[in-house]
Amino acid sequence: MDDIAIIGYAQSPSQRRAELTEPQFLFPVISEAIERANVERRDIGFTCAGSCDYLSGQTFAFVMNLEAVGAWPPISESHVEMDGAWALYEAWVRLQHGDIDVALAFGSGKSSPGDPSEIYPLQLDPYTLTPLGADPVSMAALQARAMLDKGTITEQEMAEIAVRSRTNAANNPYAQVRGSGDVDTLLREPYVTAPLRRHDLPPISDGASAVVLATADKARAVCERPVWIRGIDHRIEPHQPGMRDLTESISTRQAGRHAGIDHGPVEVAELSATFSHQEKLLREALGLGDEVQVNPSGGALAANPVMAVGLARIAEAARAISERGVSRALAHATSGQCLQQNLVCVLEGA
Amino acid sequence: MTTHTIEFPYTRTLGPVIGPFLTGLRDGHVLGVRNRDGRVLVPPLEWDPATGEAIDVDFVEVGPAGTVETWAWVTEPTRKHPLDHPFAFALIRLDGADTALLHAVDAGSMDRMRTGMRVVARWKDERAGHITDLSFVPEEAA
Structure with a gap:
């Protein structure tokens, strides 16, 4: 290529x-x-x-x-x-x-x-899912519960991800949800759709x-x-949420491998984690360690312009390289319910 | 003011797999299909999502009880949801199935929900061959 x-x-x-x-x-x-x-x-x-x-x-x-x-x-x-x-x-x-x-x-x-809760079910199987009004918050809540049950995340970690996103967004002029807030306060909020609280949801x-x-x-x-776009790839998983493991993202892992993320160290990752728990799931799928700066823009929890949010991740990863001197970054975009389809793009400076 | 009624006077077939599945619901049965590996997929599909291969239609009756694999408690149902009071969406592995079906569990309260719990189908009296012909209730309440 x-x-x-x-x-x-x-x-x-x-x-x-x-x-x-x-x-x-x-x-x-x-x-x-x-x-x-x-x-x-x-x-x-x-x-x-x-x-x-x-x-x-x-x-x-x-x-x-x-x-x-x-x-x-x-x-x-x-x-x-x-x-x-x-x-x-x-x-x-x-x-x-x-x-x-x-x-x-x-x-x-x-x-x-x-109303996103009424529009999104229209993208699903018209016989078995749309008639149930399967909205994105409920679908994401099923995924979060599965991760909590498996022990791959805690509600505390989910709140920490939300707080970090909002803090990072403080310097992002395009963000919608900013501020600091503390984890204990957020965890005292009621559930919207258990186990998700308001801070776990995108705006x-x-x-x-x-x-x-x-x-x-x-x-x-x-x-x-x-x-430079050094690699770009996208993969998709079965549509039925009960026919795949919601606690992993095999399609993200495959897309990342085919995009060549292993060919060098990643400094910045902009991930379309539209729900807090998905950030951890994606980090694991992409093998991102603690040294990787994840969503310095605040990510999708800070601004979720549907149909633009994934491309915004690519723009933010490019900005990290051209304006902040980062040499290698990756961007992720997603489509469908519970991270059904995923795209990974690897960017480099010189 | 005039009133206009827009009609779409079409009939269509749902095909060899979803058709019998929905007809089965009308008759009070949940059907899955067996793929080449012998796994039973519910809801049934015409193509195997793992391999893309066409599935030879081999229906298997599953349920009516099953096990909750994960769940979400809906505090404020939308007008598109199948129940008009708080309920759980759940992925339910019906007895005899190897995959989980998304459906609603009418548990009354979030305290009664837990992963691994047993639920059983509750059928509507008037059924139309529609996924909402049934919902689920905790087995001990049935």
């Missing part, structure tokens, strides 16, 4: 309820990513978007998001009904063809108009993220510090 680099990235601040429409809050994000990449809109040979029409409650809502890209004169573009991290994967594959040298990937979601967020990719020659020509 040819080396592809990240040459620009941007995010919107995550908000509980954005007053702007999705194309409106996407526009400045895409403009900023392109500007930082030091290219022009007309240089982009391929555009791929990740979004979910169910969130807007409107078929082909994703087409309107192209207003934020500018689709005249006609452009070459595609869309995935997935997190923007998978849009980046498609753009990365597209660049391998070698006939274009710049691609744009973005993800956006406006969760505020709907409901509106937001967007965008990344500009380039081939090696183009990246060196326009960018002082390109961030």
Whole structure:
């Protein structure tokens, strides 16, 4: 595979309820990513978007998001009904063809108009799961209980993860949930859906993220510090939650191995752990030791713009390399219930 | 004001596996399928999730009782949930099955839930061939 680099990235601040429409809050994000990449809109040979029409409650809502890209004169573009991290994967594959040298990937979601507990069951098996109203918090609670029963996590550790995420988010201008708080106070809160308390859950967020990719020659020509994608892979597990081990993430482990995380030390990991217990599960699946800085941005517990949050992890991992001098980082994105599908991307500086 | 009714006048088949599974529920039976390794999958699937191989349809009746593998206590049910009062979602390994089925346990109180507990199907009187034709209750309460 040819080396592809990240040459620009941007995010919107995550908000509980954005007053702007999705194309409106996407526009400045895409403009900023392109500007930082030091290219022009007309240089982009391929555009791929990740979004979910169910969130807007409107078929082909994703087409309107192209207003934020500018689709005249006609452009070459595609869309995935997935997190923007998978849009980046498609753009990365597209660049391998070698006939274009710049691609744009973005993800956006406006969760505020709907109720996630009613919308998410629609992504599940329509005969055995959707009619039960199997919502993401309940599904995650089944997973957390399984981990507690197995002894691979404690409620105390889950609260510690939440506190650390909020503390890290204090310096992240895009985060939605910040602050310190202490573990004992959080553990005195009632359960939302036992064994999960409010701090174990992600916020409901509106937001967007965008990344500009380039081939090696183009990246060196326009960018002082390109961030190289050394490996990227995604894997999926059975859909039925009762047909896999919820206390492990085999698909994350496989994706990590195929993305080459073992080829060198990881300094920073940005993980799409949308529930506190999932951070520990992912750390173990990826073999990340205590020396690895996990979610310095605050992660998905601090801001969860659905369909943009995974791509935001890639943007944050790239930011750690290009702005904070980290030499090797990994980003993780997820899709489906209880970490059913997982993507791992390994990034390096020089 | 005018009232419009949107109709989708289609009928469709649910196929050779989900069709009999839901018809079985209507008749008060839970069916699984046996894969090539002899493992019984519930709910039944047309393809083996471990290998991607087509499954030769070989139905096995399972349950009606089973064991809770993990559970979550829903304090405030949504209008889409199968019960309108606090209940547990649980992964239930029905007797005779090698996988767990997601369903609701009407336990009355969280204190009555624990991993490893026995539950048994409670059938609705009027059944429609739907996953909500049944829910589960603790075995000692049945």
